[in-house]
Amino acid sequence: MKTEMSGALRASPLIRGAIAFLVLAGAAFFMGEYHNDVYRKLLLWITLALGYNFLFGICGQVAFSHFAFYGMGAYSIVIFLFQLHFPFPVAVLCGIALCVLFALAVAIPSTRLEGFYLALATLALGQLFIVVLNEGGSVTGGTGGIASYRLPEIFGYRLRGPWYTAVIALLVVATYAVLVRLDRSWFGRACRAVRDNPEAAAAMGVNVARTKVIAFTLTSALAGVAGMVYAFVDNTVNPPIFGIDNAFLLLFMVIVGGAGRHAGAVIGATLLFLLPFWLSPLVGHHQALVFGVLVVLAILLQPAGLVGIYDRLADRLKGLSAR
Amino acid sequence: MQDFFELAVGAAASGCVYGLIGLAYLLVLRPTGIINFAVGEWAMLGAFGGFVLLTQYEWPYALGMLVALAVMFVIGWASERLVVRPLVEKGAPLLAPILALLGMVVVYREIISTIFPPDPMPVPYALGMGRLELGPVGGSYQSFFTIGVTLAVFIATWLFFERTVAGKAFEAVALHRRAAALMGINLSRVMALSFGAGAVVAGLGGLLVAPNTSAYYLMGVPLAIQGFTALVIGGVGRVAGPLLGGLLLALAEQLTVRYAPIPSGYAQGVPLVLLMLFLLFRPTGLLRARA
Numbered sequence: 001m002k003t004e005m006s007g008a009l010r011a012s013p014l015i016r017g018a019i020a021f022l023v024l025a026g027a028a029f030f031m032g033e034y035h036n037d038v039y040r041k042l043l044l045w046i047t048l049a050l051g052y053n054f055l056f057g058i059c060g061q062v063a064f065s066h067f068a069f070y071g072m073g074a075y076s077i078v079i080f081l082f083q084l085h086f087p088f089p090v091a092v093l094c095g096i097a098l099c100v101l102f103a104l105a106v107a108i109p110s111t112r113l114e115g116f117y118l119a120l121a122t123l124a125l126g127q128l129f130i131v132v133l134n135e136g137g138s139v140t141g142g143t144g145g146i147a148s149y150r151l152p153e154i155f156g157y158r159l160r161g162p163w164y165t166a167v168i169a170l171l172v173v174a175t176y177a178v179l180v181r182l183d184r185s186w187f188g189r190a191c192r193a194v195r196d197n198p199e200a201a202a203a204m205g206v207n208v209a210r211t212k213v214i215a216f217t218l219t220s221a222l223a224g225v226a227g228m229v230y231a232f233v234d235n236t237v238n239p240p241i242f243g244i245d246n247a248f249l250l251l252f253m254v255i256v257g258g259a260g261r262h263a264g265a266v267i268g269a270t271l272l273f274l275l276p277f278w279l280s281p282l283v284g285h286h287q288a289l290v291f292g293v294l295v296v297l298a299i300l301l302q303p304a305g306l307v308g309i310y311d312r313l314a315d316r317l318k319g320l321s322a323r
Numbered sequence: 324m325q326d327f328f329e330l331a332v333g334a335a336a337s338g339c340v341y342g343l344i345g346l347a348y349l350l351v352l353r354p355t356g357i358i359n360f361a362v363g364e365w366a367m368l369g370a371f372g373g374f375v376l377l378t379q380y381e382w383p384y385a386l387g388m389l390v391a392l393a394v395m396f397v398i399g400w401a402s403e404r405l406v407v408r409p410l411v412e413k414g415a416p417l418l419a420p421i422l423a424l425l426g427m428v429v430v431y432r433e434i435i436s437t438i439f440p441p442d443p444m445p446v447p448y449a450l451g452m453g454r455l456e457l458g459p460v461g462g463s464y465q466s467f468f469t470i471g472v473t474l475a476v477f478i479a480t481w482l483f484f485e486r487t488v489a490g491k492a493f494e495a496v497a498l499h500r501r502a503a504a505l506m507g508i509n510l511s512r513v514m515a516l517s518f519g520a521g522a523v524v525a526g527l528g529g530l531l532v533a534p535n536t537s538a539y540y541l542m543g544v545p546l547a548i549q550g551f552t553a554l555v556i557g558g559v560g561r562v563a564g565p566l567l568g569g570l571l572l573a574l575a576e577q578l579t580v581r582y583a584p585i586p587s588g589y590a591q592g593v594p595l596v597l598l599m600l601f602l603l604f605r606p607t608g609l610l611r612a613r614a
Contacts, residue, residue, distance in 0.1 A: 062418065109603045116358045116421055120551055121602045124595040127548065131595070135588040244544060248425065255422060286437055292429030299423040300409055 013177065021173045028165035036165055040233050042273050043168045044226055047175050049253045049269035050262060051222040054179050056251065057259035058188065059215040060195025062115070064247045065106060065122035068129040069099050069220040071242030073227025075133070075140060078237055082149045083139065092228060099224030100217055107216035111209040126247055133239040145238025164232065171229050175222055180262060182218075191215055192260075256298045258305025267306050325459065330577050332462030332470075338566075338573030339473035343528035344550025345557065345565025346480065350521040352559060353497040354513050356417055357407065361424045362525040363547025364431035367540065369395055369526025370533035371435055373446040384449050391530060392523050399522025402427060403515045411514070428543065436540045443537030446530070469531045473566070476524060481562045493517065525550075545591075552598040558608020567609060572597060 024043070028036055052066050076098050080091035106125060110118055133140045140146070151158060159167060182188050190211045193201035198208050231237055249272065257268020272291070279287035302308055347362040372391030376382045382390070406427055407420045450464040484490040495503040496513050504510050528546070529538075536542060549572065550565070557568030572594055580590045601608065 062422075113602060113606070115418065117602055117606065120358070120548075120555075121599050124548065124552075124598040128592050128595040128599075131589060131592045135586050248429070251422070252426065286433070289430065289433035289437055292426055292433050296406060296423055296426040296430060299419060299426060300406065303415060303419060 017173050017177050020176075021169055024169035024172065025162075025166035028162035028169070031162070033161075036162060037233075038277070040165050040168050042270065043165070043172050044230055044233070045250075045253070045269045045273045046266055047168075047172050047226045048223060048250055049257070049265040050172075050175050050179055051219040051226070052250050053254045053257075053259065053262065053265035054183070054191075055215055055219040057254055057261065057265070058183060058195065059191040059212065061212060061216060062119040062251070063122040063216065064119055064244065064251070065125045066220065066223050066250055067242055067244075067247040068122075068126040069103065069223040070227040070230065071129060071133070071237070072099055072102060073224030074231040074237045074242075075146075075227075076224070077228040077231050078146050078149060079139065081152065082146070088152055088154060095228055096221055096224060099221050103217040103220035104213070107213040107220075110216070111212050123244065123247075126244055130239050130243060133242070141238070143239060145236060145241075147236035147238075149235060151232040151235075168229055168233075171226060175226070176262065178222075183262070187211070187214070252295045256295060256305055258307030261305070261307045263310075264305045264307040271306070325461075328460050329462065330581060331574070332460060332466050334573040334577040335570060336462070336466035336469040336573075337532070337576070338553075338570035339469050340528045340532045340546075340569070341549045341553040341572055342557075342566035342569030343473055343476065343524050343531070344546055345553035345569055346477065346562070347521040347525035347528070348550060348554050349559060349562070349565055350480075350517050350524060352554075354493050354517045355407075355420075357420050357424070358551075359424050359518075359521065360421070360547055360551075361402070361427045361431065362521060362550060363543035363545070364428050365395065365399065365522045365525035365543075366529030366532070366546045366550075367435065367538070367543040368398060368431060369529030370446060370536075370538035370542065371439065371444070371540075372526065373530045373533050374439075374444040374538040377447050378445055384447070388449075388530060392526055395522045395526030396519040398526075400515050400519040402522070403518035407514070407518070408511065428547075432540055432543060439540065441540065443539040446533035446538050448534045449531075465531075465534055472527070472531065476527065477562065477566050480524075484562060548598065549594050552594040552601075555598055555601045555606070555608060558610040560607070561610045564608055564610045571609075 028039060031039060048066065048070060055061050055063060055066065073095055076095035077091055080086045080094050081088065084091075086094060106122065110121060113121055133145075134143050136142065151160075151164070183191075190201065190206045193204065193206055194208050194211050201211075202208050253268035253272045254265055255268070256272060257266070258264025275291060275294075276287050279290055283290060298305065304311070344362055344366055347365065348359060351357055351359045351362075369391060372394055373387065376387035376391055377384060380387075402424070406423045410419045410423060448463075448465045449468045453464045454461055455464055455467055482490075484494060492503070492508045493513055493516075495506065495508055496510060500510065503513075528550070529542070532546075550569075553569035553572050554565045555568065556571055557564030557566065575597065576590055576593045579585070579593050580587055583590075
């Protein structure tokens with residue numbers, strides 16, 4: 001009986017996904033207003049970290065543009081909906097198309113850049129995005145951004161409170177499912193091969209440039225979708241939210257959790273997002289310093305991230321029980 | 324015309340600061356292969372060194388500058404010892420020290436924002452306020468001081484690499500690490516010195532720019548981007564590369580602010596656009612390395 005159950009669970013990722021969604025979404029209904037807000041942002045960070053982990057951890061591209069695409073998604077849905085008055089589905093499709101086009105425009109010439117040069121080119125892109133937001137006049141709302149809009153009604157219903165949190169839970173589960181499936185496909189293996197040894201990958205028949213472009217465009221589009229969802233969390237979009245500090249934070253989340261592992265992205269995002277909430281009562285304003293030291297220590301002492309520690313413990317336990 | 328010369332002197336002074344930051348990248352990059360994004364924060368630390376020694380303690384400028392730069396050398400040297408060396412010795416991929424130094428960006432900045440209030444802090448001019456007129460060319464004392472000091476630093480660096488045995492050792496490490504080690508060059512000393520020298524040069528850039536911009540805990544990242552742009556425009560192959568790149572970048576920035584028919588806020592985008600264009604279309608920079 002027991003083995004049958006676990007067999008069924010292993011066989012149907014759809015059911016597992018549904019359970020994960022119900023648990024994540026259901027939790028929101030037991031939380032107050034404030035905790036719902038924190039919880040939504042946590043789920044969004046996890047979504048971003050999962051996508052960024054695919055780009056950086058699995059495909060080996062250090063890019064600082066991920067957060068700019070998150071902002072592009074958020075700004076585009078707001079501008080398409082409330083300034084150009086597109087219908088909702090059209091606005092969503094246009095937002096995704098915009099992110100994909102920009103990602104392709106960046107990714108195709110960037111395949112010539114190696115290692116950290118890509119990081120600096122995309123860092124410049126991220127900064128340029130902020131400059132454009134600040135100077136965009138009435139289109140982007142300038143330094144103040146755009147505020148006081150509301151999620152439009154869909155089929156006569158307006159999602160709010162925990163119901164909107166459920167939408168974000170769906171986003172996390174869907175992103176996770178897409179990335180895990182992709183990781184286990186030939187494409188995921190091609191990405192890892194490109195990361196570990198591009199020459200060898202090319203010799204094995206992997207199109208290195210195309211693999212990089214697809215990974216970059218896909219993860220950037222996922223970030224754009226997350227941004228669209230974010231736009232209705234605070235019902236305001238403004239330049240500082242999408243600044244370069246958060247792009248660094250995203251990188252640190254993946255490193256601390258364990259680059260290249262989906263579980264690592266989840267752990268890293270959860271830990272680094274919640275850390276300030278725990279630390280600030282203890283150390284006040286010094287929490288950012290503690291945070292920086294932690295990141296450096298993680299790179300120095302535990303390059304495989306927190307997931308690496310878990311793996312080692314699990315191995316040791318297995319060794320004990322085998323003995 | 325007067326207007327243009329005024330602009331050119333100002334641009335040359337800021338270009339020299341970008342050039343110094345670019346040189347700081349270059350000094351670390353050549354022997355180690357590490358792109359050290361923390362140079363912007365080193366410049367910020369240099370500016371705060373100037374604030375403490377020159378504004379708070381009112382030391383004479385030359386003494387304050389020397390002590391601040393000595394402290395910068397220790398900071399650069401310690402960064403290499405504590406953050407970079409353990410990773411290199413473990414044989415970690417090159418990306419690991421780069422990311423660790425990126426983490427140090429947060430550490431340096433937060434140390435400063437913990438110690439000092441979050442306002443811009445004043446740093447005095449080297450030669451006081453005042454203008455110097457040389458025929459049609461005029462500018463502030465600080466501009467000419469910045470240009471003079473930067474030229475001296477670049478000439479000294481060039482002489483070091485071209486004319487001294489120690490400089491040749493740095494070049495040898497840049498060319499081929501293993502062969503250099505086999506020839507009896509102490510790799511770890513070269514690495515530590517390159518970080519120390521990079522911190523001194525970056526700190527000098529921060530100290531020179533601080534009278535105009537004030538010492539501010541968020542000044543690092545923009546300087547890091549401008550310095551890297553200077554390096555990419557000029558090319559990493561030659562010592563003069565970052566200086567040429569810095570001057571061109573500053574001139575492009577100033578001309579955009581003065582003459583281009585776009586909102587002045589977009590001038591912040593000039594280094595970013597130049598950086599992307601050069602990385603994509605001419606990643607070797609304008610100056611080619613000598614064979």
